[in-house]
Amino acid sequence: MTNNSIQVKGLQKSYKQHQVLKGVDFEVEQGSIFALLGSNGAGKTTAVKILTTLLKPDSGSVTVNGFDVATRPDHVRQAISLTGQFAAVDEILTGRENLVMIAKLRHLKNPRQVADDMLKRFGLTDAADRRASTYSGGMRRRLDIALSIVGKPQIIFLDEPTTGLDPEARIEVWKIVKELADGGTTIFLTTQYLEEAEQLADRIAILHEGRIIANGTLQELKKLFPQAKKEYVEKQSTLEEIFLAIIGNKEAV
């Protein structure tokens, strides 16, 4: 038995008649980075919302930090934090006030000190006392992630953390994610960018038409890549090619 932070078995979810998740299974090992890859509308956000207790699953079992999300949501919430697809910062408050607010809600001893440390760590000290509405997209995302790690949650969910960011800001977010993982935090992230999964993740799962159609390390996924590869021995196949090949195969059947 490995030490799993997240265990999902037979997860199903529909919005009215529209079935989004049709039986999803995966596990995330403690302290690892797991990337859920999928195109627009694949159901990534739906999966994240179920894992973070915001939505109830229709069926299947979902365990986070050893607790069932449906029956023990309060225990799950003690261990997690969510950075949603769209930066959820309070725009009317300053960066500092946002951080102090979350530190207070997490009942930390010294909210102002926590906020100062975070501002420094995320390079937001200069902008600390400006309203978040004046922040650039990259700064907003950094603040968003900073808010999520106040109180050192064990498991962090990042829903498309770099969508809409320029390359520089993206690399900055990657750095933050790697640092968090090095510190022992379990990271679950979703992305549409294959490169991102390639860069960050220990394991990658591809969500397509409601199911996980591939799940493994980058090396394992590369082995799934069909014979065509032999013709280009010198060239490493990218995840993008693998992704398209797998999806193509599924749709051909």
Next chain:
Amino acid sequence: METVKNHFFSDMGVMLGRSMRHVFRSMDTIVTVCVTPIAMMLLFVYVFGGAIQTGMDNYVNYLLPGILLIAIASGVAYTSYRLFLDKQRGIIERFHSMPIARSSVLWGHVLTSLVSNALSLVVIILVALLMGFRSSAGLLPWLAVVGILALFTLALTWVAAIAGLSAKTVEGASAFSYPLIFLPFISSAFVPTDSMPTVVRVFAENQPVTSIVEAIRALLADQPVGNEIWTALAWCVGIMLVAYIFAIRAYKRGV
């Protein structure tokens, strides 16, 4: 579970602090809420007032209760607006994925509505004083007035919460308040109901605004309030309970 419950009040304090900051950083919302009722008060007192027979010699005294209700009806639209934005921007989801008392998010908005509406009402009453409003009422009747206004604000705030939580657009979130603002015009708020045609009069005399307006008017004039106050309280509490149930339902469904 216990730890979460124990933190309800401190969590709600944080939420209240947050949305009060929103109010104070957009003082224009308070001004906007005050301007229309004050303009109406000026219009009715100095333009129409001379032609209206109310049986009271001071028309400002007659008019003020209705004006206060109009201010509340337009003030709660901001609660709806703020809730809508919180929902749309994912702030509510952020809070809900944290180990905090979930209802504290909603209660923070509700308490903020009480405080910001109270501010608007104070401003309007000050203007009314300048325009000649006088009250002979003592402390107790004034407290009763404050109580009725607070209950009315709470009732409409929960209505606003339903709108804010179930709206799909910003406009939708505040549209509910237009009919509410209109309601005082078909009541005894501006003119006595006697002069109205029968159908309108029956409606006017049996809708919540009339009983609330008349209860407040009697209290401020230091006159016996009779049964009006019980009808007024029943309306406020009734609307509040029904709206509360639907708002909580919308809250649980929406997130």
